[in-house]
Amino acid sequence: MLVLGFPTGSLQANCFLLATGKGGACVIVDPGQDAEEPIADALREHRLSPVAVLLTHGHFDHCFSVAPVCDGNDVAAYVHPADRDLLSDPLKGISAQSRAFFGGNLEMREPREVRPLSDGAVLDLAGLTLTVDHTPGHTGGSVMFRAGTEEGGRLVLSGDTLFAGSIGRTDLPGGDHREMLASLRTKVLTLPDDTVVLPGHGPTTTIGRERGSNPFLLELGDDSPAAPHRGL
Template sequence: MLVLGFPVGPLQANCYVLARGEGEPCVVVDPGQDAAEPLRTQLRERRLTPAAVLLTHGHFDHVFSAGEICAEHGIPAHIHPADRYMLTDPGAALGPAGRQLFGDGVAFEAPADVREIAGGDVLELAGLRFEVTHTPGHTGGSVLFGVEAEEGGRLLLSGDTLFAGAIGRTDLPGGDHGRMLKSLSTEVLPLDDDIVVLPGHGPTTTIGRERAGNPFLQDLPAPDALS
């Protein structure tokens, strides 16, 4: 299995490309600001053909180039319905301070073909099997994508739900700290320690490493206390 990752844009969001190998169809995850050109380079050098774009959530630093990539290759973008509005109104999720900071810099082309996904869905794309888990908190439509490597092992594309040593912020419109804690408690903590986490920002980690050392995962309330 081929897994490529590179940070893009001023906020250094991670864009990922997954395929069974070079010269194969691939899936692009979270093509954010300034992702189009480095993505084209990776596709050309590895002889990859995009089959779909997957979006872990709707924030502009993760979806900015999705419309351009989808139009260029005639492919759909997949996103949870709770975050779909951000594809056409990205400023709505920034809040007053964010809109003042970024201004018109968040305007982009929305994908023409948008397909809604939900927790529990399984997407068969480019010869890979992606399992969708809904983890509201950072945004209402945040999701995880789990995928098994043919060689063994499992990857988790966590978006801005889980980072190495941290979690996503919940103070922007659509964020909810209580829902984030519940998502972490019910959907992240039960996962196997050896799962490799590919986060939306920062370095790769594992569930076991985060369970042991991430301060935001320590002493989480029981799920029933968070309902």
């Protein structure tokens, strides 16, 4: 699998391109602020053709460029229905302080085609098989995308649900700390330790590393559903 990633915008949200290899189809995940040019450069360099744009959630730093990227390449955007309204009203998902920073004006629009994501859905795109996990907490429509096989090469694009050493904040509109803890117990800690984590911000990590050192996961304790799955 070919995985290309780079940070975008003032908040340095990670954008990823996934493909089976160079010279073929790809999916784009989280095209944030100022993502159009680096995406175009990566497509050209690796001779890739996008077939879809996937959004881990609706915050503007992850999807600010979704309309021009989708419409410019004639592909659909996939987002959980709970976050779809943020694509055209990004101020609904940010704090009052952030709204003031933008002068109460942050304009976005939906792409021409938007498709819904649901928990447990399996997406067959660009020769890849991606499983959707609904992980509310950071936003109501947060999701993760899992790829790979039991034989190895497993990865998860965790969005702002899980970071290296931390988790996404839950104090923004649409956030819910109790739901975040439930998502971490049932959707994150149940993953195999060798799963590579591609987070929405910051460096790559693994589930095993986070299970053993992430203070937010450690607080969940060994009574979580993760215990029987360790070492798989």
